[in-house]
Amino acid sequence: MKPISFVQRMFREYYMRDYSLSSSLLMIDRREFGFALFEGWMLRHKSFKHSDELKEFLQSSAPSDAYCSCAYYENPEADMDKKGWLGADLIFDIDADHVPTSCKKVHDTWVCGSCGFGGKGGVPEKCPVCGSEKFNVKTWPCEVCLNSARAETVKLLDMLMEDFGFSKSEVYVFFSGHRGYHVHVEGEAVKTLDAVARKEIVDYISGLGFDAVFHGVSRKSWRRTHVLSSPSLNNLGWSRRIAKGIYDFILNAEKEDLTSIGLKRNVVETILKNKDTILKSWKGSWTLGAVKGVGFETWRRIILSCAQQQSAKIDTVVTTDIHRLIRLADTLHGKTGLKKAEFPASAIDDFDPFKSAVAFKKGVVTVFVSDAPEFRLGDEVFGPYKERKVDLPTAAAVLLICKGRAEVVG
Amino acid sequence: MQLATTKFTKNDLAKYPFLKETTEYVKKLDLKIEDLANPEFAKILERAEERVEEAILYALVSRKLRNEDIETLSFPTATMLAVATENSFIKKRYALAEAKQAYNDMKLEPKEKILAIAQNFKWKLTVNNDAEIPYEFTLHFTDYLRNTTHLREKKWKLVNRLLSKGNVYLTRNEAARLLSEEVRKHIEKRLEVKELPKLPQKIMETAEKIKKLSVEKIGKAEMEGFPKTIVQTAFPPCIQALYQAFSSGRHLSHVGRFALTSFLINIGMPSEKVIELFKNFSDYNERMTRYQVEHIAGERGSRTRYIPPKCETLKTHGVCTSPDELCKILHHPLAYYRRKVKTAKTDFQN
Numbered sequence: 001m002k003p004i005s006f007v008q009r010m011f012r013e014y015y016m017r018d019y020s021l022s023s024s025l026l027m028i029d030r031r032e033f034g035f036a037l038f039e040g041w042m043l044r045h046k047s048f049k050h051s052d053e054l055k056e057f058l059q060s061s062a063p064s065d066a067y068c069s070c071a072y073y074e075n076p077e078a079d080m081d082k083k084g085w086l087g088a089d090l091i092f093d094i095d096a097d098h099v100p101t102s103c104k105k106v107h108d109t110w111v112c113g114s115c116g117f118g119g120k121g122g123v124p125e126k127c128p129v130c131g132s133e134k135f136n137v138k139t140w141p142c143e144v145c146l147n148s149a150r151a152e153t154v155k156l157l158d159m160l161m162e163d164f165g166f167s168k169s170e171v172y173v174f175f176s177g178h179r180g181y182h183v184h185v186e187g188e189a190v191k192t193l194d195a196v197a198r199k200e201i202v203d204y205i206s207g208l209g210f211d212a213v214f215h216g217v218s219r220k221s222w223r224r225t226h227v228l229s230s231p232s233l234n235n236l237g238w239s240r241r242i243a244k245g246i247y248d249f250i251l252n253a254e255k256e257d258l259t260s261i262g263l264k265r266n267v268v269e270t271i272l273k274n275k276d277t278i279l280k281s282w283k284g285s286w287t288l289g290a291v292k293g294v295g296f297e298t299w300r301r302i303i304l305s306c307a308q309q310q311s312a313k314i315d316t317v318v319t320t321d322i323h324r325l326i327r328l329a330d331t332l333h334g335k336t337g338l339k340k341a342e343f344p345a346s347a348i349d350d351f352d353p354f355k356s357a358v359a360f361k362k363g364v365v366t367v368f369v370s371d372a373p374e375f376r377l378g379d380e381v382f383g384p385y386k387e388r389k390v391d392l393p394t395a396a397a398v399l400l401i402c403k404g405r406a407e408v409v410g
Numbered sequence: 411m412q413l414a415t416t417k418f419t420k421n422d423l424a425k426y427p428f429l430k431e432t433t434e435y436v437k438k439l440d441l442k443i444e445d446l447a448n449p450e451f452a453k454i455l456e457r458a459e460e461r462v463e464e465a466i467l468y469a470l471v472s473r474k475l476r477n478e479d480i481e482t483l484s485f486p487t488a489t490m491l492a493v494a495t496e497n498s499f500i501k502k503r504y505a506l507a508e509a510k511q512a513y514n515d516m517k518l519e520p521k522e523k524i525l526a527i528a529q530n531f532k533w534k535l536t537v538n539n540d541a542e543i544p545y546e547f548t549l550h551f552t553d554y555l556r557n558t559t560h561l562r563e564k565k566w567k568l569v570n571r572l573l574s575k576g577n578v579y580l581t582r583n584e585a586a587r588l589l590s591e592e593v594r595k596h597i598e599k600r601l602e603v604k605e606l607p608k609l610p611q612k613i614m615e616t617a618e619k620i621k622k623l624s625v626e627k628i629g630k631a632e633m634e635g636f637p638k639t640i641v642q643t644a645f646p647p648c649i650q651a652l653y654q655a656f657s658s659g660r661h662l663s664h665v666g667r668f669a670l671t672s673f674l675i676n677i678g679m680p681s682e683k684v685i686e687l688f689k690n691f692s693d694y695n696e697r698m699t700r701y702q703v704e705h706i707a708g709e710r711g712s713r714t715r716y717i718p719p720k721c722e723t724l725k726t727h728g729v730c731t732s733p734d735e736l737c738k739i740l741h742h743p744l745a746y747y748r749r750k751v752k753t754a755k756t757d758f759q760n
């Protein structure tokens with residue numbers, strides 16, 4: 001038996017037995033659907049009248065991946081320029097690929113598509129040997145990476161609810177099924193925002209174009225620097241984030257943190273020596289000018305780096321694309337066999353993707369594993385494996401096969 | 411949330427003639443287009459003409475509130491005149507001038523009046539009652555974005571604003587400024603008439619007069635936005651569309667702006683002219699515009715002049731939307747232009 005057909009068989013079984021569209025999909029008949037098939041091609045411009053029709057399609061074709069447009073159209077099946085765009089949900093994608101983690105060096109590898117040069121860790125922009133931009137990448141949905149993506153999602157959700165004022169009923173949060181999280185915002189208010197407006201929202205969330213000068217930090221005529229904003233301002237929006245960011249930054253600052261943002265040695269020493277004074281003055285009277293030798297430009301740098309820390313690392317392209325296809329909720333991810341699973345925003349701290357997104361709960365499969373790191377699914381820990389035959393629960397076997405690290409034996 | 415209970419006075423209607431209430435009031439007065447040619451309404455037409463002239467000369471429209479009815483009625487008449495000129499420069503200029511004047515007036519109004527005007531445009535604008543926050547208004551971020559994304563100043567960037575619970579905090583001046591953007595768009599829309607309706611002779615004559623004036627004062631090149639050596643009719647469809655979108659105040663994508671700018675530079679438009687063009691039709695930050703244009707022209711930075719992207723690239727970026735017959739055999743917008751100029755020139759000589 002070929003490994004692919006085994007996975008497809010399992011996918012079909014999932015769609016026959018367990019699948020149901022649990023999360024709401026507003027105006028399903030106005031959306032475009034797209035599918036990647038195990039047979040190797042892509043189907044686009046599909047549409048369905050209702051969720052039963054969609055389900056039937058999933059059962060009969062058992063695709064490796066299923067997508068649906070964030071956009072609503074007059075004619076979802078027409079060619080792109082004749083579809084008649086009516087509006088789109090506001091969507092966000094946070095992927096571990098965009099969040100730097102050190103464990104990528106352990107579990108991710110890349111090989112240049114043209115010269116074969118390879119390395120470990122995050123993919124470079126260009127091949128250092130031949131300059132090509134095409135790579136074959138082997139990644140792993142690791143817990144550490146997913147946790148850092150989760151931390152970014154927490155920051156994003158805070159901005160969406162506190163700053164943008166979206167209510168819980170408008171914001172849907174998902175584990176993507178692979179290495180990240182998706183957040184969908186539905187509602188009349190955002191539906192008709194154009195790409196330019198969405199770009200402004202993206203810039204807000206990722207802190208692009210941020211300037212401390214507009215958040216109350218300014219140079220006073222005497223040599224000291226003062227923050228002019230009043231305490232109540234420090235409770236709102238980006239000003240609140242910066243107020244908190246400055247405190248955390250100074251509190252935890254080590255020598256390297258300060259030098260890495262380009263501060264001179266004597267400035268770094270002054271800050272480290274006067275940590276307490278700075279913190280006290282900041283908390284007590286929101287004043288940054290308490291310590292001589294730490295001036296306007298220094299604070300501007302510190303604040304910019306705080307802004308970077310407080311921003312959420314979203315995929316900027318996804319949000320600004322008002323025609324984007326995004327993975328369909330409750331369908332399986334072709335790279336893992338895990339499902340895109342929704343959970344309430346308030347539960348994000350306790351959400352366990354390696355439990356909630358497991359689709360295959362029964363059976364054992366014998367596989368030959370070429371190479372796999374240690375990993376967890378549900379309450380069980382597996383691996384690491386190297387060149388050996390093992391009996392694994394279906395979900396673990398499917399994960400390894402989908403990741404190209406194992407084959408079915410038998 | 412308080413409701414704007416302020417009623418507009420007759421004086422307000424004359425001062426803010428773009429309001430829905432004004433339009434309704436005008437309807438009640440029941441003035442017909444044909445009537446405008448009558449001597450008894452001469453004052454209205456006179457004042458309307460003056461409005462458009464002031465727009466052309468000073469980019470402002472004075473307010474003459476002593477005779478409110480004449481002032482009120484002169485606005486729809488002035489828009490008709492602007493439409494009758496069938497000149498996009500005059501139309502833009504008129505909308506801009508009315509908006510600027512409205513800004514000057516609005517920023518002096520009490521909060522309630524600003525709220526009432528905002529309500530006219532269905533804005534979610536409210537008065538900020540939190541004394542510790544030094545702003546007078548809050549505006550829902552969707553209304554905010556709709557009116558700021560083309561403004562280039564850094565202070566308008568959402569990330570540099572105080573945003574909380576869906577609302578952006580604004581000073582009175584800022585609220586008036588953004589409202590005037592809405593006014594400009596609103597008037598521009600009113601001036602967007604695909605087919606000119608049949609208008610009385612008197613109106614058409616006045617429109618001709620206005621056109622002459624603007625050619626005299628502004629210069630034909632500037633009015634069309636192009637020096638003589640440039641043959642606008644030879645623009646390929648993509649560039650034509652970009653130019654039209656841009657000159658009607660719409661925001662261009664990065665690729666679109668680059669394509670338009672580099673195209674104009676490469677067909678021989680001096681960078682000074684290109685910058686002026688940007689200035690006429692939008693409020694792009696002048697410094698940035700200058701920097702970008704001069705960069706593309708090779709007068710800065712790398713010192714190489716950029717050429718527009720080839721058709722293939724423009725296609726992938728959605729800039730090429732309606733290629734024509736000539737496009738089929740050429741692969742670059744500049745090639746298209748050069749080919750077409752040749753044929754256009756021969757037309758001229760006839």
Ligand code: SF4
Nearest residue numbers: 646648721730733737
């Ligand atoms: S084919 Fe080329 S020249 Fe013609 S419209 Fe498209 S991009 Fe412009």
Ligand SMILES: [Zn+2]
Nearest residue numbers: 112115127130
């Ligand atoms: Zn290479």
Ligand SMILES: [Zn+2]
Nearest residue numbers: 103104142145
């Ligand atoms: Zn990892």
